[in-house]
Amino acid sequence: GQNIxxxxxxxxxxxxxxxxxxxxxxSGFNGLFWYQQxxxxxxxxxxxxxxxxxxxxxxxxxFLSRSxxxxxxxxxxxxxxxxxxxxxxxxxxxxxxxxxGGGTRVLVKP
Amino acid sequence: DADVTQTPRNRITKTGKRIMLxxxxxxxxxxxxxxxxxxxxxxxxxxxxFDVKDINKGEISDGYSVSRQAQAxxxxxxxxxxxNQTALYFCATSDSGRANTGELxxxxxxxxxVL
Numbered sequence: 259g260q261n262i263x264x265x266x267x268x269x270x271x272x273x274x275x276x277x278x279x280x281x282x283x284x285s286g287f288n289g290l291f292w293y294q295q296x297x298x299x300x301x302x303x304x305x306x307x308x309x310x311x312x313x314x315x316x317x318x319x320x321f322l323s324r325s326x327x328x329x330x331x332x333x334x335x336x337x338x339x340x341x342x343x344x345x346x347x348x349x350x351x352x353x354x355x356x357x358x359g360g361g362t363r364v365l366v367k368p
Numbered sequence: 369d370a371d372v373t374q375t376p377r378n379r380i381t382k383t384g385k386r387i388m389l390x391x392x393x394x395x396x397x398x399x400x401x402x403x404x405x406x407x408x409x410x411x412x413x414x415x416x417x418f419d420v421k422d423i424n425k426g427e428i429s430d431g432y433s434v435s436r437q438a439q440a441x442x443x444x445x446x447x448x449x450x451x452n453q454t455a456l457y458f459c460a461t462s463d464s465g466r467a468n469t470g471e472l473x474x475x476x477x478x479x480x481x482v483l
Contacts, residue, residue, distance in 0.1 A: 266408065288470060289470055301411070301458075306471065355413060355416060356413075358403075360409055
């Protein structure tokens with residue numbers, strides 16, 4: 259089976275840093291995705307990790323440890339527009355079916 | 369214009385009615401998916417299709433059916449809608465080509481309310 263866990267909600271201050279953790283247990287592993295989703299809108303792609311280590315893209319970074327079944331998304335220099343849900347998803351089989359965690363709602367306060 | 373288009377965007381219906389949600393894409397992708405989203409439960413896969421003649425059940429297919437009429441079109445039907453099918457539904461596509469990572473591209477969503 260597939261199990262993906264991430265915190266339900268986090269609050270942070272504008273300009274600060276927030277780290278969203280994701281742990282997974284899946285049958286097979288072909289990559290881990292992070293998506294951003296503003297309320298009522300479609301998820302949009304943020305990052306993809308398939309090898310261990312850190313991927314940096316501007317203010318956003320994503321880390322993966324396959325041996326620990328663990329990833330995190332790091333959001334730096336938080337802006338009000340970063341208030342959204344962040345979805346962790348694992349491609350666990352060769353058939354390219356993404357399994358999603360429940361999402362972490364991040365609230366950025368002034 | 370959106371690459372992945374869903375219709376209708378919002379629909380209110382009554383228990384027992386038949387509902388169809390339609391999805392069309394101009395991305396040229398071969399793979400298409402239907403997910404539903406409920407608060408706190410994330411996105412759950414209903415059905416997926418890797419080609420026109422290919423239909424596969426996801427984790428929550430009961431009460432739903434799909435049709436892949438062409439590579440660009442994938443429709444989701446609720447034969448007899450019930451209130452616990454009230455949710456936000458997303459269509460998504462992906463490309464099985466050489467550079468494929470499994471990344472999904474989502475439509476804008478269809479909000480369905482069953483009274």
